[in-house]
Amino acid sequence: MSHLALVEAPLADPISWDAFADTVGPGWPTLTADQVRAHLLARDEIALLDVREEHPYAQAHPLWAANLPLSRIELEAWRRIPRLDTRIVLFGDFEGEDLAPKAAAVLARQGYTQVNVLAGGLAGWQGAGGEVFRDVNVPSKAFGELVEHERATPSLSAEQVKSLLDAKADVVVLDARRFDEYQTMNIPGGISVPGGELVLRARALAPNPETRIIVNCAGRTRSIIGAQSLVNASLPNPIAALRNGTIGWLLAGQALEHGADRAATARAAPEQQALAREGAGAVAERAGVQRIGRAAVDALAEGGARTVYRFDVRTPEEYAAGHLPGFASAPGGQLVQETDHHAPVRGARIVLADDDGVRAHMAASWLAQMGWDAYVVADAQAVDFTERASPHPPYPPHRHAIERVPPAALAALLRSGDAVVIDVGASANYVKRHIPGAWFAVRAQLSQVLARLPKAGRYVLTCGTALLARYAADDVRDWLDARGQQQAEVQVLDGGNTGWFALGLPAEAGETHLATPRTDRYQRPYEGTGAPRDAMQAYLDWEYGLVAQLARDGTHHFHVV
Numbered sequence: 280m281s282h283l284a285l286v287e288a289p290l291a292d293p294i295s296w297d298a299f300a301d302t303v304g305p306g307w308p309t310l311t312a313d314q315v316r317a318h319l320l321a322r323d324e325i326a327l328l329d330v331r332e333e334h335p336y337a338q339a340h341p342l343w344a345a346n347l348p349l350s351r352i353e354l355e356a357w358r359r360i361p362r363l364d365t366r367i368v369l370f371g372d373f374e375g376e377d378l379a380p381k382a383a384a385v386l387a388r389q390g391y392t393q394v395n396v397l398a399g400g401l402a403g404w405q406g407a408g409g410e411v412f413r414d415v416n417v418p419s420k421a422f423g424e425l426v427e428h429e430r431a432t433p434s435l436s437a438e439q440v441k442s443l444l445d446a447k448a449d450v451v452v453l454d455a456r457r458f459d460e461y462q463t464m465n466i467p468g469g470i471s472v473p474g475g476e477l478v479l480r481a482r483a484l485a486p487n488p489e490t491r492i493i494v495n496c497a498g499r500t501r502s503i504i505g506a507q508s509l510v511n512a513s514l515p516n517p518i519a520a521l522r523n524g525t526i527g528w529l530l531a532g533q534a535l536e537h538g539a540d541r542a543a544t545a546r547a548a549p550e551q552q553a554l555a556r557e558g559a560g561a562v563a564e565r566a567g568v569q570r571i572g573r574a575a576v577d578a579l580a581e582g583g584a585r586t587v588y589r590f591d592v593r594t595p596e597e598y599a600a601g602h603l604p605g606f607a608s609a610p611g612g613q614l615v616q617e618t619d620h621h622a623p624v625r626g627a628r629i630v631l632a633d634d635d636g637v638r639a640h641m642a643a644s645w646l647a648q649m650g651w652d653a654y655v656v657a658d659a660q661a662v663d664f665t666e667r668a669s670p671h672p673p674y675p676p677h678r679h680a681i682e683r684v685p686p687a688a689l690a691a692l693l694r695s696g697d698a699v700v701i702d703v704g705a706s707a708n709y710v711k712r713h714i715p716g717a718w719f720a721v722r723a724q725l726s727q728v729l730a731r732l733p734k735a736g737r738y739v740l741t742c743g744t745a746l747l748a749r750y751a752a753d754d755v756r757d758w759l760d761a762r763g764q765q766q767a768e769v770q771v772l773d774g775g776n777t778g779w780f781a782l783g784l785p786a787e788a789g790e791t792h793l794a795t796p797r798t799d800r801y802q803r804p805y806e807g808t809g810a811p812r813d814a815m816q817a818y819l820d821w822e823y824g825l826v827a828q829l830a831r832d833g834t835h836h837f838h839v840v
Contacts, residue, residue, distance in 0.1 A: 307383045309398040310368050312407035318366065319343060319834040322650075324586055324626035326360050327397070330371035330382040332721060337801035339411040341404055342418060342832050344370075345623030349382045350703070350722035350799070353750045356389055357672040359623050362586045363390045370397035370404070373798075378723060389675050410832035413821060415801055416500075416617050421825040422649050422837055423500035427520075428826050429839040432507045434522040437531040440493055444468060450491040451484055452521070453477060455505035455612055458542055463807055464525055464535040466495055471542040474505045475592050475611020478512045478559055479637045480543045482551040488515035495521035495528075497805035499822050501616055508641055511840075512558030526805055526815045552635065559640035563655065565840045566647040568640065570657035571630065573603070579628050579654070586627035590614060592642045593633050601664040603632050603656065608669060611642035618649065632656040634664060650836030674746070678753040683773040686782050689714075689739055699735040701728070703751040704742030704776065706797035714741065714772075714779055715787040720794040722751045728794040729758050737768040745775035 310318075318325045328347045329336045336346040347355060349371065360367065367386060371378040379396045386394050397403060405411060414420065426432060435443075443450045444467065454461045455474035465471075472480055477494065485492050492514070494505035502520035509518045521527065525535060547555065571579075579587045591602045592611035602608070609621050611631075622629055629651050631639035643653040684692070692698040693716060700717040702709050709719045720728045738755050740748040748771050756769045772779065780786060790797075804810045804818040829835055 307380055307394060307396045310395045311398045312404045312409050315341075315368055315397065315404075316409070316834060319625060322626050322836065324362075324365060324624055326365055326367045326624045328367060328369050328382070328623065329401075330369055330378045331373045332723070332798040333415065333801045334798040335373055337415050338413060339401065340417075341401075341409055342412055342421070342829075342834060343619070343625050345619045346415070347382075347623065348723065348799070349378045349385070351747065352382060352385045353389070353675050354747060356386060356391075357675070359620075360391070360586075361588075361672070362583065362624075364392045364583075365586060365624055366393045366395070367391060368395045368397050370400045372400045372402070373723075381723075410828055412825075412828060412832075414818075415803070416619060417825075418619050418649065418835070419616050420500045420822060421829050421835070422645075423503045424822060424825040425829060425837055426507055426648075426839050427499075427503045430507055430510075432503050432510070432520055433518060434502070434506070434520040435493060436522050437528040437533055440466070440521055441528075441531075441533055443491070443493075448491065449487065449489060450493060452493045452495060453481065453484065453505070453543075455494050455496050455501040457610075457613065460497065461542075462538055462540065464537055465539050466521065466525065466528060467534070467536045469495065469536070469539070469541070471539075473594075473610055473612045474501050474508070474615065475613070475638050475642055476543065476594070477505050477508055477612075478514075478555050478641050479552070479635060480545075480547055481509055481514060481516075482554060483545065483547040484543055485516050486551075489517075491517045491519070493519050493521055496524045498524045498526050498818065501612060504615060504645065505612070508645075511562040511644070512555065512641065513561070514558070523819055524805070526819060530812060530815060546635075552637065556636040556640075559637045559644070562840070563640035563644040563647070566644040567653075568643040568647050569652075569654045571654045572658045573656055573663065576630055576654075576656065579630065586624045588622050588624075588627055588629045589632070590621065590629065591632050592638045593635075597634075598669075599667070602666050603659060603663055604666040605670050606632055606666075611638045614642055615645045615649075618646065618651075622651070628652040628654065630654045630656060632659055634659065634661060644840075648837060648839055650838070677749055679756045679769075681749070681752045681756065682768075682770050683745075684739055684770040685773050686779045686784055689772055689779070690784055692737065692739075698737045698739050698770075699732060700739045700741060700772075701725075701751070701755075701794070702741050702776070703747055706799050708743060708776070710788065710790055710797075712776075712780070712786040712788050713791075714776065715785050716792065717741065717787075718792045718794040719790075719797070721796075721799055722747065722754070724795045725751060725754050726758055729755065732794065734764075735767065737770065739770045739772055741772040741775050741779070743775050744777055745771050745773065748772065748775060 369379040452469035453472040461471040506520035590609035591606040598608040633639040646653040703722040
């Protein structure tokens with residue numbers, strides 16, 4: 280059952296979150312924690328969704344709960360949960376308000392037919408003895424700790440690695456994070472090789488089998504998975520993970536490099552690629568990865584009864600130059616690191632593609648060990664990589680016809696004091712720069728924001744591109760109409776903040792007008808160099824405890840080969 284049938288049928292009557300919830304009876308269907316756990320153990324398809332913003336989500340959630348904030352459901356649901364009859368279970372209490380019924384109303388309006396609310400919410404999960412986890416991308420991080428625990432992945436401390444570098448030993452440091460993360464901070468002399476590229480490129484970077492290869496990330500997971508990938512693929516070199524990554528390096532009092540641009544982009548020599556293919560294929564077979572022809576991929580959906588994710592695991596640049604039709608970009612290392620984001624439907628099938636016979640097999644080998652049904656397209660040829668655009672389902676229809684205001688016209692309105700601007704984009708972008716006088720607001724909290732702001736005759740909604748602002752404007756119009764304020768105007772800034780700044784119009788920076796706290800983004804302790812030392816150490820201590828948490832939880836289906 281697809282969402283595509285819905286896009287030509289906009290709603291006849293505007294329905295607000297609250298109003299829609301009132302039309303469906305006394306409440307939404309519920310599933311108990313025990314029922315959700317039974318589905319997870321049976322490997323049934325299920326999407327357990329925490330609809331709070333990222334920061335509260337990161338404080339506590341079940342292992343397989345993916346974050347889909349109420350604020351962004353229209354932008355993300357059809358892409359991340361492509362089958363409309365997927366079993367969905369929602370929870371999310373924030374500051375005493377249960378957001379799950381509102382999220383259920385939005386999803387039902389988008390056509391989802393099996394929308395449930397978790398009985399008792401997160402408290403109900405905990406009351407039933409369910410384990411809760413901190414931070415983000417927890418399944419992948421917990422799996423990484425299990426890999427090290429079971430395979431004794433070799434590692435070296437920050438002090439040991441620095442001694443090797445100072446002694447000019449025969450050693451190469453490969454940074455397994457995204458290139459932008461690497462540029463922020465890196466081990467001195469390190470080379471950027473995102474994790475999905477390691478097996479493909481490591482032999483070219485360390486052709487001497489005596490050269491020691493050290494893999495690092497910011498914390499632990501990508502270091503462990505990257506180093507173990509090289510071990511699993513039978514590289515002859517001595518291999519080690521940098522224990523605790525750049526966090527460990529900083530905690531050891533050692534200096535990092537900033538702004539480096541050493542990126543491994545060249546392909547390995549043919550004989551090196553052949554060895555990489557052999558090693559990747561062997562570990563994928565041991566992990567239970569299935570090879571499949573392009574023509575058979577659609578059949579995995581079983582006539583729409585199964586969810587099938589299709590990912591191209593090559594670099595974004597390669598993907599943009601041409602990819603298999605219907606495949607989305609998910610570079611292999613980040614896919615393994617952020618599987619809960621890319622594939623929130625646990626129990627779905629995942630099909631991977633590349634053009635080298637290495638990267639898809641390596642990423643799939645890890646996904647299979649994480650309990651996914653993982654497949655690799657085995658017969659793709661260069662001529663098959665014909666699609667240029669990124670596949671993305673259309674966005675749901677809007678509820679109201681709302682006028683767009685050009686940036687120059689908004690500038691005039693602001694000079695005359697005739698508009699209140701509300702920015703519902705990412706708070707990090709707001710802090711960098713925003714329209715002078717604009718209020719930042721988390722979209723899901725707009726009703727509280729409007730009740731607190733001075734009454735205005737005109738509200739203008741904006742964000743980076745105006746995409747999310749358009750849905751937020753629907754919410755504002757609903758709120759005003761429900762209170763008899765039909766005379767107030769609601770508009771969307773044409774082109775959003777991007778259009779405003781492209782014209783060279785004034786900008787303001789900082790947390791100047793926060794109508795809500797910045798809960799949309801969880802500040803990772805391993806980002807940048809500004810996190811307090813105690814926060815970094817606490818993060819490492821938490822990671823060390825994940826293996827015990829997995830054992831208590833019992834729903835993971837992980838197996839390490």
